Amino acid sequence: MAATKVPEVRDITRIERIGAHSHIRGLGLDDALEPRQVSQGMVGQLASRRAAGIILEMIKDGHIAGRAVLIAGQPGTGKTAIAMGIAQSLGPDTPFTALAGSEIFSLEMSKTEALSQAFRKAIGVRIKEETEIIEGEVVEIQIDRPATGTGAKVGKLTLKTTEMETIYDLGNKMIDSLSKEKVQAGDVITIDKATGKISKLGRSFTRARDYDAMGAQTQFVQCPEGELQKRKEVVHTVSLHEIDVINSRTQGFLALFSGDTGEIKSEVREQINAKVCEWREEGKAEIIPGVLFIDEVHMLDMECFSFLNRALESDLSPVLIMATNRGITRIRGTNYQSPHGIPIDLLDRLLIITTSPYTEKETRQILKIRCEEEDVELSEEAHTVLTRIGMETSLRYAIQLISTAGLVCRKRKGTEVQVEDIKRVYSLFLDEARSSQYMKEYQDSFLFNETQTPSMDTS
Amino acid sequence: MDAESQRVLDYLSEVEEAAEDVLTAKQQIVDLDSKRNRNREALNALKNELSDSEKVKVCFGNMFIKFPKSKTREMIQRDQEQLDKEINDLRKGLKAKVNRLNEMQGKPELRGYSLSPLSTNEVKAINSLLKR
Numbered sequence: 264m265a266a267t268k269v270p271e272v273r274d275i276t277r278i279e280r281i282g283a284h285s286h287i288r289g290l291g292l293d294d295a296l297e298p299r300q301v302s303q304g305m306v307g308q309l310a311s312r313r314a315a316g317i318i319l320e321m322i323k324d325g326h327i328a329g330r331a332v333l334i335a336g337q338p339g340t341g342k343t344a345i346a347m348g349i350a351q352s353l354g355p356d357t358p359f360t361a362l363a364g365s366e367i368f369s370l371e372m373s374k375t376e377a378l379s380q381a382f383r384k385a386i387g388v389r390i391k392e393e394t395e396i397i398e399g400e401v402v403e404i405q406i407d408r409p410a411t412g413t414g415a416k417v418g419k420l421t422l423k424t425t426e427m428e429t430i431y432d433l434g435n436k437m438i439d440s441l442s443k444e445k446v447q448a449g450d451v452i453t454i455d456k457a458t459g460k461i462s463k464l465g466r467s468f469t470r471a472r473d474y475d476a477m478g479a480q481t482q483f484v485q486c487p488e489g490e491l492q493k494r495k496e497v498v499h500t501v502s503l504h505e506i507d508v509i510n511s512r513t514q515g516f517l518a519l520f521s522g523d524t525g526e527i528k529s530e531v532r533e534q535i536n537a538k539v540c541e542w543r544e545e546g547k548a549e550i551i552p553g554v555l556f557i558d559e560v561h562m563l564d565m566e567c568f569s570f571l572n573r574a575l576e577s578d579l580s581p582v583l584i585m586a587t588n589r590g591i592t593r594i595r596g597t598n599y600q601s602p603h604g605i606p607i608d609l610l611d612r613l614l615i616i617t618t619s620p621y622t623e624k625e626t627r628q629i630l631k632i633r634c635e636e637e638d639v640e641l642s643e644e645a646h647t648v649l650t651r652i653g654m655e656t657s658l659r660y661a662i663q664l665i666s667t668a669g670l671v672c673r674k675r676k677g678t679e680v681q682v683e684d685i686k687r688v689y690s691l692f693l694d695e696a697r698s699s700q701y702m703k704e705y706q707d708s709f710l711f712n713e714t715q716t717p718s719m720d721t722s
Numbered sequence: 723m724d725a726e727s728q729r730v731l732d733y734l735s736e737v738e739e740a741a742e743d744v745l746t747a748k749q750q751i752v753d754l755d756s757k758r759n760r761n762r763e764a765l766n767a768l769k770n771e772l773s774d775s776e777k778v779k780v781c782f783g784n785m786f787i788k789f790p791k792s793k794t795r796e797m798i799q800r801d802q803e804q805l806d807k808e809i810n811d812l813r814k815g816l817k818a819k820v821n822r823l824n825e826m827q828g829k830p831e832l833r834g835y836s837l838s839p840l841s842t843n844e845v846k847a848i849n850s851l852l853k854r
Contacts, residue, residue: 391835392845393840426752426756427755427759429760430763432766432770489751490751490752490755491759492755494813496839498833498834498835509848542840547839547840549837
């Protein structure tokens with residue numbers, strides 16, 4: 264006998280990872296698109312939030328497609344937060360794809376292929392499926408088998424809803440599938456009219472008895488209401504990329520889950536585009552242009568930028584949102600300097616939103632929100648100290664101190680993070696400025712030191 | 723009654739009216755479907771009940787009339803087609819009515835239900851995407 268593996272049952276307290284932007288729930292705008300100072304996890308950046316809100320409304324109404332937005336600003340000024348806010352406010356119906364600029368560099372796939380897949384993931388197609396079904400509770404099944412044992416069986420099936428009851432004559436095929444599904448009186452079933460497929464929904468409540476011996480998996484359902492012959496309409500939203508994938512491989516949709524989609528031939532894409540456009544003209548499909556967000560867009564190189572230029576012009580194009588923290592810098596893959604590391608011709612097509620550094624008050628607010636998110640209690644003085652640290656070093660460093668200080672506090676069995684806890688983690692973990700200071704002092708004792716390197720070449 | 727409460731009352735009665743409209747249409751579909759099923763039973767009976775006589779007894783209102791078989795069948799079939807068409811029309815109208823009700827109550831419109839459905843072949847082709 265084969266040894267059956269008994270699954271180990273363990274209660275695991277679910278540990279939720281807390282992301283850097285997990286506190287963002289929207290853009291924090293009121294109905295008139297005016298930004299509130301503190302709302303939905305967003306603090307400050309009023310002008311850029313309002314700008315993002317206008318773009319968001321246009322996306323929702325479907326006014327813009329094939330446009331691009333650039334969010335530019337210093338590190339730690341909430342660029343990704345704004346993009347997350349847009350994603351959250353779009354709701355589940357609009358596709359939102361996020362990727363980082365460096366994700367497209369892979370050995371398995373060309374850069375442009377990765378980009379076009381991302382583009383197509385951000386375009387949704389809404390389609391409708393319609394089926395005629397007969398749904399009812401089985402009152403009685405009567406099957407007459409011929410006395411000889413062979414030959415056509417005939418039978419009658421009585422179905423009812425709360426409103427009506429009727430008798431169906433059964434043919435050989437239906438009798439077979441009914442007995443295969445082990446349908447008996449008291450079951451609630453649906454019959455697909457086009458295919459004749461029978462599915463059992465459960466047993467009717469009215470037939471439930473204490474002494475009925477039945478499996479634990481038996482489900483009890485209400486007797487269906489209304490007419491017997493119903494029409495079921497289901498609306499689905501799928502992305503263009505998903506349609507590409509099932510059509511590009513013989514193994515079909517399995518490729519979606521193994522993650523190995525590989526490159527998709529451009530002919531396949533063209534066919535899909537043609538089919539989808541045909542559906543749209545016949546009124547069978549609606550195109551939902553979604554949002555593609557590329558973080559750290561300066562990591563893209565010249566080829567990608569010219570691809571983007573071209574891709575934005577196609578009629579099936581999503582709204583492209585990019586974020587960068589670079590100033591005037593070299594465009595990757597060239598020797599030319601350009602603002603944000605993006606070629607001028609692409610910059611010309613962008614709507615640019617800028618973010619500005621947070622003020623002390625805003626920093627304080629953000630730290631407070633993060634404390635709530637990370638479930639750390641902060642005393643008033645500690646909060647002030649942390650705000651100062653955030654202003655003098657960086658907001659990110661201060662946010663990182665929250666969880667570490669929380670741990671130190673728990674270690675000494677305190678309930679509220681005090682100034683001492685902050686001091687302790689401040690001495691344990693260096694910020695960027697102190698770390699470079701340390702390097703300058705002791706770099707002679709490090710290996711491979713090159714004193715003459717002027718600055719980091721970021722491209 | 724002051725103007726404000728009059729306005730609220732007007733609004734509410736309007737919503738009630740729209741809701742009543744939806745319910746009536748639904749009930750009508752149910753009634754027509756039950757009629758359709760009775761007709762279908764009658765057609766089956768005409769086909770299967772092997773009485774030799776050329777004529778069958780048909781009930782009109784509260785009177786039974788002997789009527790030729792073929793004529794009866796033809797009549798019921800015509801009725802059936804008429805019923806199918808009526809139910810279809812009602813279903814189409816129902817969507818508009820539900821949308822009107824939703825709009826009045828400030829609920830978002832049902833998305834995508836105005837699309838025409840994919841054909842069975844097309845559904846089969848992308849079935850794997852739909853059954854998730």
